[in-house]
Amino acid sequence: MEGTTQLKVRSIYSFALLLLLSLKLLVTKAQSLNYVGDDCHNTTEEALSSAYQSNLNNILVWLSSDAATSKGYNHNSIGNNTSGGDDAVYGLYDCRGDVVGYFCQFCVSTARREVLQRCPNRVSAIIWYDFCILRYSNENFFGNVTTYPSWHEVGSRNTSSAVEIQKGEDFMRSLIRKATKETNQLFYMDGFNLSSTERRYGLVQCSRDLTNEGCRQCLEAMLAQVPKCCEQKVGWQVLAASCLIKYDDYIFYLFHNQSSLPVPNKQTAKQGRINKSRILIICLSVLGSVALLCFSVFCFWCRNRARKDVQIPLPIPLSSYHNVQTEETLNPELPTIPLITILQSTDNFSEASKLGEGGFGPVYKGILPDGRQIAVKRLSKASGQGSEEFKNEVMFIAKLQHRNLVRLLACCLEENEKILVYEYMPNASLNFHLFDDEKKKQLDWNLRLSIINGIARGILYLHEDSRLKVIHRDLKASNILLDDEMNPKISDFGLARAFEKGQNQANTKRIMGTYGYMAPEYAMEGLFSVKSDVFSFGVLVLEIICGKKNSGFYLSECGQSLLLYAWRTWCEGNCLELLDPVLKNSGIDSEVVKCIHIGLLCVQEDAADRPTMSTVIVMLASETMSLPKPNRPAFSVGRMTFEEASTSKSSKNLSINDVTVSNILPR
Numbered sequence: 001m002e003g004t005t006q007l008k009v010r011s012i013y014s015f016a017l018l019l020l021l022s023l024k025l026l027v028t029k030a031q032s033l034n035y036v037g038d039d040c041h042n043t044t045e046e047a048l049s050s051a052y053q054s055n056l057n058n059i060l061v062w063l064s065s066d067a068a069t070s071k072g073y074n075h076n077s078i079g080n081n082t083s084g085g086d087d088a089v090y091g092l093y094d095c096r097g098d099v100v101g102y103f104c105q106f107c108v109s110t111a112r113r114e115v116l117q118r119c120p121n122r123v124s125a126i127i128w129y130d131f132c133i134l135r136y137s138n139e140n141f142f143g144n145v146t147t148y149p150s151w152h153e154v155g156s157r158n159t160s161s162a163v164e165i166q167k168g169e170d171f172m173r174s175l176i177r178k179a180t181k182e183t184n185q186l187f188y189m190d191g192f193n194l195s196s197t198e199r200r201y202g203l204v205q206c207s208r209d210l211t212n213e214g215c216r217q218c219l220e221a222m223l224a225q226v227p228k229c230c231e232q233k234v235g236w237q238v239l240a241a242s243c244l245i246k247y248d249d250y251i252f253y254l255f256h257n258q259s260s261l262p263v264p265n266k267q268t269a270k271q272g273r274i275n276k277s278r279i280l281i282i283c284l285s286v287l288g289s290v291a292l293l294c295f296s297v298f299c300f301w302c303r304n305r306a307r308k309d310v311q312i313p314l315p316i317p318l319s320s321y322h323n324v325q326t327e328e329t330l331n332p333e334l335p336t337i338p339l340i341t342i343l344q345s346t347d348n349f350s351e352a353s354k355l356g357e358g359g360f361g362p363v364y365k366g367i368l369p370d371g372r373q374i375a376v377k378r379l380s381k382a383s384g385q386g387s388e389e390f391k392n393e394v395m396f397i398a399k400l401q402h403r404n405l406v407r408l409l410a411c412c413l414e415e416n417e418k419i420l421v422y423e424y425m426p427n428a429s430l431n432f433h434l435f436d437d438e439k440k441k442q443l444d445w446n447l448r449l450s451i452i453n454g455i456a457r458g459i460l461y462l463h464e465d466s467r468l469k470v471i472h473r474d475l476k477a478s479n480i481l482l483d484d485e486m487n488p489k490i491s492d493f494g495l496a497r498a499f500e501k502g503q504n505q506a507n508t509k510r511i512m513g514t515y516g517y518m519a520p521e522y523a524m525e526g527l528f529s530v531k532s533d534v535f536s537f538g539v540l541v542l543e544i545i546c547g548k549k550n551s552g553f554y555l556s557e558c559g560q561s562l563l564l565y566a567w568r569t570w571c572e573g574n575c576l577e578l579l580d581p582v583l584k585n586s587g588i589d590s591e592v593v594k595c596i597h598i599g600l601l602c603v604q605e606d607a608a609d610r611p612t613m614s615t616v617i618v619m620l621a622s623e624t625m626s627l628p629k630p631n632r633p634a635f636s637v638g639r640m641t642f643e644e645a646s647t648s649k650s651s652k653n654l655s656i657n658d659v660t661v662s663n664i665l666p667r
Helices: 002-027 050-066 101-118 162-182 212-229 269-307 339-345 384-399 430-434 445-465 520-525 530-546 562-571 589-602 613-621 642-647
Strands: 035-039 073-078 089-095 125-129 132-137 150-154 187-193 199-206 236-240 243-248 354-357 362-367 373-378 408-412 419-423 469-471 480-482 488-490 497-499 505-507 527-529
Touching: 035 101, 035 150, 050 073, 050 089, 050 101, 050 132, 089 101, 101 125, 101 132, 150 212, 162 187, 162 199, 162 212, 162 243, 199 212, 212 236, 212 243, 339 362, 339 373, 339 419, 384 408, 384 419, 430 480, 430 530, 445 469, 445 480, 445 488, 445 530, 445 589, 445 613, 469 530, 520 527, 527 530, 530 562, 530 589, 530 613, 562 589, 589 613
Parallel strands: none
Antiparallel strands: 035 125, 073 089, 089 132, 125 132, 150 236, 187 199, 199 243, 236 243, 354 362, 362 373, 373 419, 408 419, 469 497, 480 488, 505 527
């Protein structure tokens, strides 16, 4: 009986959620958070004072946090420019008028993170996205009309109709009038019938620190640029720091905060009013039904909770998402995402959404309300080790931005859940392709070399170019993810450690890592440094070349570790024997030999003999550089004894090192 009741609850919940999502799809089209452009004002970078840098960081954090609870716009300043002070920072964000709640906060948080990457060491900067603008300066710009510089984007379809061009201009002027005189909202969107079969849609908006007259001036200035750049196109937008205008042949806006919905073609004003009334009645009826269903779900849920704790989240409108702040938030630079959004995007952590399982916990694929695909890493509640890794990842990766590092988008800390949300990598991990007899055939030499170079650049960023000097400590094929263009991105920073300025080495009694990739000084003595990651990189290079795992290599017919086998063939002058058979006769012998040489330099037993990643990058790029002779590589580090290896040689595909462990027993 109890199972039947729970089934009813789930069915009603699913139906209610389906209704809400269907209603959303009736009035909107999936939107993406698209970067439009930026302006850094200054042509060159300049050293910022520590006071200004601190105030800049604080104002950006404030803007992102405020966007979670505001109505889509706000501005603030920190510091002062009086009495000889020059540390004042003025900041403003403004979301498009049809964007509210969580999506606005998500856009502002993204802009806050990326503006410092795109405009480093600048006292003034502006960054635009489709749905928001973020701006800061050392001078007070609040209330000032800024029309230069301006940006424009155009669609691919052309039009030569003078009638359409004139109608479009007249229509946009009517929107400007409605935004600045009739509604005083500084924002308006609507559509009109271009013909009996075609409609056009437009949107105008000003920064909400302007007056009505200032807004009108800015929008008129943008409209005046259309004949120069855009009027021959069906779709276009022109924007500056203070305003934007957009025109297209599809409904690109969301219906929020405005009663003006498009009406069907060939309708009189009276018929239009009747249809609006019908739409309103239908919407109210549907919403009433949804409310009744939600109330029923709530009643069932409350009754069943007394019998058994059944976790069924109630659906809520997508537009009411907001930032969730808890005392557990570890990194103010990382946005938080509501649990309900995670549940909806992953179909309540369904098996169909599951991508895999790691030491941290399961990973799921999800789709956010804006259409963005994500990877959701959910901490297993029984994992004490995973909890520490979660905190570590939140602390580090949100501060790291590089094209060869996977991006952490947000985290969730609700209802005892610990969840990390990453950009989705459609091509999974490197080991998924490299160690599969069929899939590895798609990895030709040029692609493998590109992956090696990408991994090297990512590690170099961690070691030398990021805000923190980071040692990853768990570089391996399964932690190299591949995007839709097969570009490598380093992931999983749960074991990473940051070094302070001037620090080159550290020691730990808690040795964590993966067999086969650990440097000997770390496995034996707990010593780790940048050279520990160099060792792991060398193992990766050799694995990419031969298409086999170091951890299971000695179980093959070679009867020894990959490192020692590579060393032996190198010394005998036969190192091309290491090359993956699927790459034979491809005419890339010299490049392969060079990469094997670099790999052997990276896995030398003495850490002092290994090159730095900056040297590795130079080696990979140079065709004439003379490389030093490598010394004997480190012995293989693993748990399996010689006797066990001897009895397991027949199992070529056996993997012994896919998990992260804490007990190291070298052989």
